[in-house]
Amino acid sequence: MVLNLVKMITMANMLSMFILMEVVAGGFRFGVDGLRMDYYIMSCPFAESIVKNTVNRALQDDPTLAAALVRMHFHDCFIEGCDGSILIDSTKDNTAEKDSPGNLSLRGYEVIDDAKEQLEDQCPGIVSCADIVAMAARDAIFWSEGPVYDIPKGRKDGRRSKIEDTINLPFPTFNTSELISAFGKRGFTAQEMVALSGAHTLGVARCSSFKNRLSNADANLDSEFAKTLSKTCSAGDNAEQPFDATQNTFDNFYFNALIRKSGVLFSDQVLYTTPRTRNIVYGYAMNQAMFFFDFQQAMVKMGKVDVKEGSNGEVRQNCRKIN
Numbered sequence: 203m204v205l206n207l208v209k210m211i212t213m214a215n216m217l218s219m220f221i222l223m224e225v226v227a228g229g230f231r232f233g234v235d236g237l238r239m240d241y242y243i244m245s246c247p248f249a250e251s252i253v254k255n256t257v258n259r260a261l262q263d264d265p266t267l268a269a270a271l272v273r274m275h276f277h278d279c280f281i282e283g284c285d286g287s288i289l290i291d292s293t294k295d296n297t298a299e300k301d302s303p304g305n306l307s308l309r310g311y312e313v314i315d316d317a318k319e320q321l322e323d324q325c326p327g328i329v330s331c332a333d334i335v336a337m338a339a340r341d342a343i344f345w346s347e348g349p350v351y352d353i354p355k356g357r358k359d360g361r362r363s364k365i366e367d368t369i370n371l372p373f374p375t376f377n378t379s380e381l382i383s384a385f386g387k388r389g390f391t392a393q394e395m396v397a398l399s400g401a402h403t404l405g406v407a408r409c410s411s412f413k414n415r416l417s418n419a420d421a422n423l424d425s426e427f428a429k430t431l432s433k434t435c436s437a438g439d440n441a442e443q444p445f446d447a448t449q450n451t452f453d454n455f456y457f458n459a460l461i462r463k464s465g466v467l468f469s470d471q472v473l474y475t476t477p478r479t480r481n482i483v484y485g486y487a488m489n490q491a492m493f494f495f496d497f498q499q500a501m502v503k504m505g506k507v508d509v510k511e512g513s514n515g516e517v518r519q520n521c522r523k524i525n
């Protein structure tokens with residue numbers, strides 16, 4: 203009798219575990235918004251590997267493109283959602299997002315074009331440009347020794363790309379409250395905002411993005427590092443300053459630089475200066491695994507910002523033009 207009761211309880215537990223696992227796995231497979239991990243499995247089974255090989259080839263030639271591809275995904279998602287709107291070229295009637303001052307230093311469009319061309323050859327009209335950008339960013343992070351993660355796919359491409367919309371990108375002059383508010387508007391917590399800022403472990407900023415910090419004495423800027431920044435700027439507004447000592451490697455050096463008051467942008471350094479986010483920066487600087495975990499979760503979430511599905515969008519034939 204007691205044995206039977208134990209067996210029944212054990213079976214009931216196993217059943218509820220199974221149901222829970224199905225719910226979790228189901229949510230994982232299909233995502234909350236209709237995006238799916240296996241979206242192209244039948245319609246374009248080599249989509250993932252075509253993008254990955256294209257990205258790997260491009261990064262072998264020019265490792266600095268990893269940063270560019272990650273930034274491109276961010277700038278795509280924050281304006282009009284992750285819908286490939288950043289890729290659209292201006293026309294005589296429309297100045298597109300990519301021609302706004304905040305986007306002029308974006309690069310890597312030719313990597314997306316290259317992947318798209320091969321995908322159109324293999325499975326015409328199936329793989330969206332928005333998905334290519336999301337996959338390319340993910341592959342660039344892995345290539346740079348960052349976390350490996352899977353992303354759901356099925357984003358459609360948007361039909362709007364207007365320079366005036368880019369006013370909604372965060373500025374490098376933002377303080378912590380402004381950063382929290384800009385990311386909060388898109389559903390991100392302060393912790394997710396700090397994790398995503400960790401993308402600045404890759405790449406460079408040009409002098410024009412930080413030179414305003416050099417004119418006044420700044421107690422939150424290390425005096426030796428201020429000299430480094432000034433030296434960079436002596437070569438002009440377009441001179442590039444790596445965000446950390448390992449600009450092509452995805453690691454937590456960026457957060458360690460912030461602790462040493464050696465953040466490049468004002469919006470980087472404030473994350474450590476203000477009590478609200480200081481401990482998060484400290485945590486990521488001390489524990490790279492924690493940063494990687496939070497970063498990949500936040501990137502998957504970023505890739506779902508205002509995605510277009512069904513007839514709300516299209517699959518562009520050429521990523522630079524609406525159909």
Ligand code: HEM
Pocket residue numbers: 268269270272273276307309372373374375376381398399401402404405406407408409410411467469
């Ligand atoms: C928190 C708010 C953010 C601000 C204010 C900001 C601002 C900037 C600025 C001003 C630059 C340098 C541009 C230049 O001088 O040419 C830059 C570069 C970069 N940003 Fe951000 N960013 C932010 C968040 C992010 C996020 C969330 C990501 C990605 C998830 C990201 C990825 C990058 C990368 C990888 C670069 C280097 C690009 C390259 O080397 O080509 N940023 N960012």
